[in-house]
Amino acid sequence: MKGHIHGPITDINMTPFVDIVLVILIIFLLTATVMLPRTFSIALPKAAQADKLESAPIIIGIDREGKIAINGVRLQQDSDFEQVFRSQQKDKEPQAVIAADQEVRHGRLIEVIDCLKGLQVKRIGIEVEQK
Numbered sequence: 001m002k003g004h005i006h007g008p009i010t011d012i013n014m015t016p017f018v019d020i021v022l023v024i025l026i027i028f029l030l031t032a033t034v035m036l037p038r039t040f041s042i043a044l045p046k047a048a049q050a051d052k053l054e055s056a057p058i059i060i061g062i063d064r065e066g067k068i069a070i071n072g073v074r075l076q077q078d079s080d081f082e083q084v085f086r087s088q089q090k091d092k093e094p095q096a097v098i099a100a101d102q103e104v105r106h107g108r109l110i111e112v113i114d115c116l117k118g119l120q121v122k123r124i125g126i127e128v129e130q131k
Contacts, residue, residue, distance in 0.1 A: 057095035057125065058088050060116075064101045066108045081115050099127040 061069040068075045071088045075081060085094075096116050100109050116124050 057097045057123075058085065059127070060096055060098045060112060062098065062100040062104050062108060062112060064103045066104060068112065078111075082119060085115075085119055093123075094121055095123040095125070096121050097125045097127050 059071055061072075063069075068078070068081065070081070070084045073084050073088070075084060098109065098112055100112075113124060
């Protein structure tokens, strides 16, 4: 049998450190997928009665000037809407949530809803801030 040598421990056990780093990485990856980047700032209107969604929809942002971004991808022209939307679509039956600035004109919002209906999107929501 080997004898135990008493003295300072010079080895570092890396297993707990690696476990903690992996847990932090997993938490970071999960939160990063939930938080979609906004291309521009939007002042959402407030509502007292707002529902939460169960699945991840495609977020369509409309800024104060009426410019559109789909899941953070800014459109150069309105004619790019279908192409960019299809590239972001993951589900067979996509859901869309429109995050429009409270100052955006009503007609612009209707144009976006009309585009979504033309793409056969059945579930369309409007994002608001909870009061």
